Amino acid sequence: MLEHVTEEELAEVESRKESPNLPVPEVKDNETRILDVKLTKEVSQSEEKVDPQEVLSVQEAVQLLKKGTLEEKKYQVKEGDVLGSIANAHNLTLAELLILNEGLTEDAVLKPGRELNVTVLRPFVEVVVDRQVYAEEEMAYEKEVIEDSNMFKGDTKTKQEGQVGMKGVTSSLTEQNGRVIKKEVIKETVLKEPVKEIIVKGTKMVPSRGDGTFVWPTNGGYVSSRQGYRWSRMHKGIDIARPSNYTIKAADNGNVVYAGNKGDGYGNKIIIDHNNGYRTMYAHLASISVSVGQTVSRGSSIGIMGRTGNSTGIHLHFEVYQNGKIIDPLSKLN
Ligand SMILES: [Zn+2]
Structure with missing residues:
Protein backbone atom coordinates (compact mmCIF):
# COMPACT_ATOMS: atom_id res chain seq x y z
CA MET A 1 0.00 0.00 0.00
CA LEU A 2 2.88 2.36 0.79
CA GLU A 3 3.86 2.16 -2.85
CA HIS A 4 0.86 4.34 -3.70
CA VAL A 5 0.61 6.77 -0.76
CA THR A 6 3.16 8.17 1.66
CA GLU A 7 3.27 7.27 5.32
CA GLU A 8 2.29 10.84 6.32
CA GLU A 9 -0.69 10.83 3.95
CA LEU A 10 -1.87 7.54 5.40
CA ALA A 11 -1.47 8.84 8.98
CA GLU A 12 -3.49 11.95 8.11
CA VAL A 13 -6.32 9.89 6.64
CA GLU A 14 -6.37 7.66 9.74
CA SER A 15 -6.48 10.63 12.14
CA ARG A 16 -9.28 12.28 10.16
CA LYS A 17 -11.30 9.05 10.33
CA GLU A 18 -10.88 8.99 14.11
CA SER A 19 -12.21 12.54 14.59
CA PRO A 20 -14.67 13.03 11.70
CA ASN A 21 -16.20 16.20 13.21
CA LEU A 22 -13.05 18.31 12.97
CA PRO A 23 -13.17 20.79 10.06
CA VAL A 24 -10.86 19.93 7.17
CA PRO A 25 -8.98 22.90 5.66
CA GLU A 26 -9.35 23.45 1.89
CA VAL A 27 -6.53 22.23 -0.34
CA LYS A 28 -4.22 24.99 -1.55
CA ASP A 29 -2.42 25.45 -4.86
CA ASN A 30 -0.72 22.32 -6.13
CA GLU A 31 -1.63 20.47 -2.96
CA THR A 32 -3.35 17.15 -2.99
CA ARG A 33 -5.13 15.48 -0.16
CA ILE A 34 -6.01 11.85 0.21
CA LEU A 35 -9.68 11.40 1.06
CA ASP A 36 -9.70 7.67 1.38
CA VAL A 37 -7.54 4.63 0.82
CA LYS A 38 -9.01 1.18 0.49
CA LEU A 39 -8.32 -2.23 -0.91
CA THR A 40 -10.64 -3.67 -3.53
CA LYS A 41 -10.77 -6.94 -1.60
CA GLU A 42 -11.06 -7.38 2.15
CA VAL A 43 -7.87 -8.77 3.61
CA SER A 44 -8.79 -10.60 6.79
CA GLN A 45 -6.73 -12.13 9.52
CA SER A 46 -7.51 -15.41 11.23
CA GLU A 47 -5.55 -17.93 13.22
CA GLU A 48 -5.53 -21.52 12.15
CA LYS A 49 -3.24 -24.44 12.65
CA VAL A 50 -1.55 -25.34 9.39
CA ASP A 51 1.27 -27.45 8.16
CA PRO A 52 4.48 -25.33 8.53
CA GLN A 53 5.20 -26.02 4.87
CA GLU A 54 2.10 -24.07 3.87
CA VAL A 55 3.14 -20.95 5.76
CA LEU A 56 4.31 -18.25 3.38
CA SER A 57 7.18 -15.90 4.05
CA VAL A 58 6.28 -12.17 4.12
CA GLN A 59 7.89 -11.75 0.71
CA GLU A 60 5.95 -14.64 -0.74
CA ALA A 61 2.72 -13.28 0.69
CA VAL A 62 3.27 -9.86 -0.82
CA GLN A 63 4.07 -11.43 -4.17
CA LEU A 64 0.92 -13.52 -3.98
CA LEU A 65 -1.20 -10.46 -3.24
CA LYS A 66 0.32 -8.40 -6.03
CA LYS A 67 0.68 -10.96 -8.77
CA GLY A 68 -2.22 -13.17 -7.86
CA THR A 69 -0.09 -16.25 -8.29
CA LEU A 70 3.16 -17.69 -7.04
CA GLU A 71 3.93 -19.90 -9.96
CA GLU A 72 5.70 -18.33 -12.84
CA LYS A 73 4.51 -19.63 -16.14
CA LYS A 74 7.29 -20.27 -18.64
CA TYR A 75 7.16 -20.51 -22.42
CA GLN A 76 9.80 -22.03 -24.63
CA VAL A 77 10.48 -20.06 -27.82
CA LYS A 78 9.81 -21.99 -31.04
CA GLU A 79 11.13 -21.45 -34.55
CA GLY A 80 9.43 -18.44 -36.16
CA ASP A 81 8.05 -16.94 -32.92
CA VAL A 82 7.88 -13.18 -32.53
CA LEU A 83 7.41 -11.31 -29.25
CA GLY A 84 4.06 -9.84 -30.28
CA SER A 85 2.48 -13.22 -30.98
CA ILE A 86 3.89 -14.75 -27.80
CA ALA A 87 2.45 -11.88 -25.75
CA ASN A 88 -0.92 -12.25 -27.52
CA ALA A 89 -1.10 -15.96 -26.96
CA HIS A 90 -0.64 -15.43 -23.21
CA ASN A 91 -3.04 -12.54 -22.84
CA LEU A 92 -0.24 -10.03 -22.25
CA THR A 93 0.68 -6.79 -23.94
CA LEU A 94 4.14 -6.54 -25.46
CA ALA A 95 5.08 -3.99 -22.75
CA GLU A 96 3.98 -6.41 -20.00
CA LEU A 97 6.00 -9.22 -21.57
CA LEU A 98 9.10 -7.02 -21.61
CA ILE A 99 8.60 -6.07 -17.93
CA LEU A 100 8.27 -9.73 -16.95
CA ASN A 101 11.56 -10.58 -18.66
CA GLU A 102 14.38 -8.43 -17.45
CA GLY A 103 16.87 -7.60 -20.18
CA LEU A 104 14.46 -8.48 -23.00
CA THR A 105 14.07 -5.74 -25.60
CA GLU A 106 11.55 -5.25 -28.37
CA ASP A 107 14.11 -5.92 -31.12
CA ALA A 108 15.76 -8.91 -29.40
CA VAL A 109 16.61 -11.90 -31.62
CA LEU A 110 14.62 -14.86 -30.26
CA LYS A 111 16.55 -18.09 -30.27
CA PRO A 112 14.40 -21.25 -30.29
CA GLY A 113 14.55 -22.93 -26.89
CA ARG A 114 14.84 -19.70 -24.89
CA GLU A 115 12.54 -19.57 -21.87
CA LEU A 116 10.34 -16.56 -21.39
CA ASN A 117 8.32 -15.66 -18.32
CA VAL A 118 4.68 -15.39 -19.42
CA THR A 119 3.02 -15.18 -15.98
CA VAL A 120 -0.22 -13.26 -16.26
CA LEU A 121 -0.42 -10.79 -13.40
CA ARG A 122 -3.81 -10.84 -11.73
CA PRO A 123 -3.44 -8.99 -8.45
CA PHE A 124 -5.62 -10.20 -5.57
CA VAL A 125 -5.75 -6.71 -4.15
CA GLU A 126 -5.82 -3.33 -5.71
CA VAL A 127 -5.13 -0.15 -3.78
CA VAL A 128 -7.73 2.49 -4.57
CA VAL A 129 -6.90 6.05 -3.51
CA ASP A 130 -9.36 8.95 -3.66
CA ARG A 131 -7.55 12.26 -3.82
CA GLN A 132 -8.64 15.85 -3.84
CA VAL A 133 -6.48 18.08 -6.02
CA TYR A 134 -6.42 21.85 -6.37
CA ALA A 135 -4.81 23.68 -9.31
CA GLU A 136 -4.96 27.19 -10.71
CA GLU A 137 -5.80 27.52 -14.41
CA GLU A 138 -5.81 30.39 -16.89
CA MET A 139 -9.10 31.65 -18.35
CA ALA A 140 -9.10 32.95 -21.94
CA TYR A 141 -10.47 36.43 -22.66
CA GLU A 142 -13.15 37.45 -25.17
CA LYS A 143 -12.51 39.73 -28.14
CA GLU A 144 -14.91 42.45 -29.20
CA VAL A 145 -14.76 44.72 -32.25
CA ILE A 146 -16.58 48.06 -32.07
CA GLU A 147 -17.19 50.08 -35.23
CA ASP A 148 -16.58 53.83 -35.02
CA SER A 149 -17.98 56.09 -37.73
CA ASN A 150 -15.75 58.97 -36.57
CA MET A 151 -12.62 56.96 -37.38
CA PHE A 152 -11.42 56.50 -40.96
CA LYS A 153 -12.01 53.16 -42.66
CA GLY A 154 -8.81 51.10 -42.54
CA ASP A 155 -7.77 52.51 -39.13
CA THR A 156 -8.00 50.43 -35.94
CA LYS A 157 -7.01 51.03 -32.34
CA THR A 158 -7.04 48.98 -29.17
CA LYS A 159 -9.44 50.48 -26.66
CA GLN A 160 -8.81 47.85 -24.01
CA GLU A 161 -6.01 45.28 -23.81
CA GLY A 162 -7.19 41.72 -23.20
CA GLN A 163 -5.99 39.99 -20.03
CA VAL A 164 -6.27 36.32 -19.13
CA GLY A 165 -8.11 35.47 -15.91
CA MET A 166 -7.38 32.81 -13.30
CA LYS A 167 -9.56 30.20 -11.67
CA GLY A 168 -8.99 27.69 -8.92
CA VAL A 169 -10.16 24.20 -9.78
CA THR A 170 -10.73 21.53 -7.15
CA SER A 171 -11.04 18.05 -8.59
CA SER A 172 -11.37 14.58 -7.17
CA LEU A 173 -9.19 11.83 -8.54
CA THR A 174 -9.54 8.13 -8.10
CA GLU A 175 -6.36 6.15 -8.56
CA GLN A 176 -6.11 2.41 -8.78
CA ASN A 177 -2.64 1.07 -8.08
CA GLY A 178 -1.25 4.51 -8.87
CA ARG A 179 -3.14 4.93 -12.16
CA VAL A 180 -5.85 7.62 -12.48
CA ILE A 181 -9.14 5.92 -13.38
CA LYS A 182 -11.57 8.77 -12.67
CA LYS A 183 -11.32 12.56 -12.54
CA GLU A 184 -14.13 14.95 -11.68
CA VAL A 185 -14.20 18.71 -11.19
CA ILE A 186 -15.96 19.45 -7.90
CA LYS A 187 -15.55 23.20 -7.59
CA GLU A 188 -14.35 26.13 -9.68
CA THR A 189 -13.64 29.52 -8.14
CA VAL A 190 -12.83 32.57 -10.25
CA LEU A 191 -9.77 34.23 -8.72
CA LYS A 192 -9.37 36.90 -11.36
CA GLU A 193 -11.94 37.72 -14.04
CA PRO A 194 -10.52 37.86 -17.56
CA VAL A 195 -10.52 41.32 -19.18
CA LYS A 196 -12.16 41.55 -22.58
CA GLU A 197 -10.09 42.83 -25.52
CA ILE A 198 -11.83 45.73 -27.25
CA ILE A 199 -10.74 46.86 -30.73
CA VAL A 200 -12.21 49.96 -32.39
CA LYS A 201 -12.50 49.79 -36.18
CA GLY A 202 -13.09 52.92 -38.25
CA THR A 203 -15.93 52.97 -40.81
CA LYS A 204 -15.78 56.61 -41.95
CA MET A 205 -15.49 56.92 -45.73
CA VAL A 206 -14.16 60.10 -47.28
CA PRO A 207 -14.15 60.39 -51.08
CA SER A 208 -10.63 61.83 -51.12
CA ARG A 209 -9.14 59.42 -48.63
CA GLY A 210 -7.95 55.94 -49.48
CA ASP A 211 -8.34 53.02 -47.08
CA GLY A 212 -4.97 51.57 -48.06
CA THR A 213 -6.23 48.80 -50.33
CA PHE A 214 -5.17 49.23 -53.96
CA VAL A 215 -6.79 48.04 -57.15
CA TRP A 216 -4.67 47.00 -60.13
CA PRO A 217 -4.17 50.32 -62.06
CA THR A 218 -4.77 48.82 -65.54
CA ASN A 219 -7.24 46.45 -67.14
CA GLY A 220 -5.21 43.27 -66.91
CA GLY A 221 -1.71 43.18 -68.39
CA TYR A 222 1.42 41.76 -66.81
CA VAL A 223 4.47 43.04 -64.91
CA SER A 224 7.10 43.42 -67.63
CA SER A 225 9.68 44.88 -65.22
CA ARG A 226 9.81 44.74 -61.42
CA GLN A 227 11.23 47.24 -58.99
CA GLY A 228 15.00 46.99 -58.48
CA TYR A 229 18.34 47.64 -60.16
CA ARG A 230 18.22 47.51 -63.93
CA TRP A 231 21.34 48.30 -65.97
CA SER A 232 22.93 49.58 -62.72
CA ARG A 233 20.12 52.12 -62.23
CA MET A 234 17.35 51.83 -59.69
CA HIS A 235 13.99 51.12 -61.30
CA TYR A 246 -5.31 51.25 -72.35
CA THR A 247 -7.42 52.81 -69.57
CA ILE A 248 -5.36 53.76 -66.47
CA LYS A 249 -7.19 53.65 -63.11
CA ALA A 250 -6.63 55.31 -59.73
CA ALA A 251 -5.33 52.64 -57.31
CA ASP A 252 -7.30 54.12 -54.37
CA ASN A 253 -9.34 57.21 -53.43
CA GLY A 254 -7.38 60.47 -53.33
CA ASN A 255 -6.63 63.90 -54.71
CA VAL A 256 -4.64 64.60 -57.87
CA VAL A 257 -1.54 66.58 -56.78
CA TYR A 258 0.34 66.51 -60.12
CA ALA A 259 -0.86 66.07 -63.73
CA GLY A 260 1.42 67.04 -66.61
CA ASN A 261 4.81 66.60 -68.30
CA LYS A 262 7.92 68.04 -66.63
CA GLY A 263 10.35 66.73 -69.24
CA ASP A 264 11.97 64.53 -66.56
CA GLY A 265 11.79 61.31 -68.58
CA TYR A 266 8.46 60.18 -67.09
CA GLY A 267 6.48 61.76 -69.90
CA ASN A 268 2.86 62.54 -69.04
CA LYS A 269 2.46 61.60 -65.39
CA ILE A 270 -0.13 61.79 -62.62
CA ILE A 271 0.56 61.78 -58.87
CA ILE A 272 -2.33 61.00 -56.51
CA ASP A 273 -2.18 61.72 -52.76
CA HIS A 274 -4.43 59.20 -50.99
CA ASN A 275 -4.46 61.35 -47.80
CA ASN A 276 -3.52 58.38 -45.62
CA GLY A 277 0.26 58.40 -46.04
CA TYR A 278 0.27 56.83 -49.52
CA ARG A 279 0.96 58.46 -52.90
CA THR A 280 0.89 56.73 -56.27
CA MET A 281 2.47 57.83 -59.55
CA TYR A 282 1.44 56.84 -63.11
CA ALA A 283 3.91 57.62 -65.94
CA HIS A 284 4.42 57.53 -69.75
CA LEU A 285 0.68 58.20 -70.33
CA ALA A 286 -0.54 58.98 -73.84
CA SER A 287 -3.15 61.34 -72.33
CA ILE A 288 -4.29 62.62 -68.94
CA SER A 289 -8.02 62.99 -68.11
CA VAL A 290 -7.79 64.56 -64.60
CA SER A 291 -6.44 67.82 -63.23
CA VAL A 292 -4.68 68.96 -60.05
CA GLY A 293 -7.00 69.26 -57.04
CA GLN A 294 -9.53 66.81 -58.43
CA THR A 295 -10.89 64.10 -56.14
CA VAL A 296 -10.69 60.62 -57.69
CA SER A 297 -12.24 57.40 -56.43
CA ARG A 298 -10.61 53.98 -56.42
CA GLY A 299 -10.77 52.35 -59.85
CA SER A 300 -11.89 55.50 -61.71
CA SER A 301 -10.32 56.30 -65.08
CA ILE A 302 -7.52 58.93 -64.96
CA GLY A 303 -5.82 58.60 -68.36
CA ILE A 304 -4.66 56.42 -71.25
CA SER A 331 3.55 44.66 -51.85
CA LYS A 332 0.28 46.60 -52.25
CA LEU A 333 -1.14 44.85 -55.32
CA ASN A 334 -2.38 41.31 -55.58
ZN1 LIG B 1 9.35 51.70 -65.45
Missing part, protein backbone atom coordinates in the same frame (compact mmCIF):
# COMPACT_ATOMS: atom_id res chain seq x y z
CA LYS A 236 11.76 52.79 -58.73
CA GLY A 237 8.44 51.26 -59.73
CA ILE A 238 6.98 48.45 -61.79
CA ASP A 239 6.10 48.38 -65.47
CA ILE A 240 2.77 46.93 -66.59
CA ALA A 241 2.36 46.05 -70.28
CA ARG A 242 -0.14 44.46 -72.67
CA PRO A 243 -3.44 45.25 -70.89
CA SER A 244 -6.75 44.37 -72.50
CA ASN A 245 -7.39 48.11 -73.02
CA MET A 305 -1.52 54.24 -71.34
CA GLY A 306 1.19 55.41 -73.72
CA ARG A 307 4.95 55.76 -74.39
CA THR A 308 5.72 59.43 -73.64
CA GLY A 309 9.06 60.25 -71.97
CA ASN A 310 11.87 57.70 -71.89
CA SER A 311 9.91 54.64 -72.89
CA THR A 312 10.66 51.92 -75.41
CA GLY A 313 7.10 50.66 -75.77
CA ILE A 314 3.57 51.27 -74.57
CA HIS A 315 3.41 50.52 -70.86
CA LEU A 316 2.51 52.03 -67.47
CA HIS A 317 5.31 52.89 -65.07
CA PHE A 318 3.76 52.78 -61.56
CA GLU A 319 5.40 53.96 -58.31
CA VAL A 320 4.13 53.86 -54.71
CA TYR A 321 5.31 56.07 -51.83
CA GLN A 322 4.48 55.52 -48.17
CA ASN A 323 5.15 58.51 -45.91
CA GLY A 324 7.53 59.89 -48.51
CA LYS A 325 9.51 56.68 -48.98
CA ILE A 326 9.43 54.56 -52.11
CA ILE A 327 8.03 51.04 -51.54
CA ASP A 328 7.55 48.02 -53.80
CA PRO A 329 4.15 48.46 -55.57
CA LEU A 330 3.75 44.68 -55.67
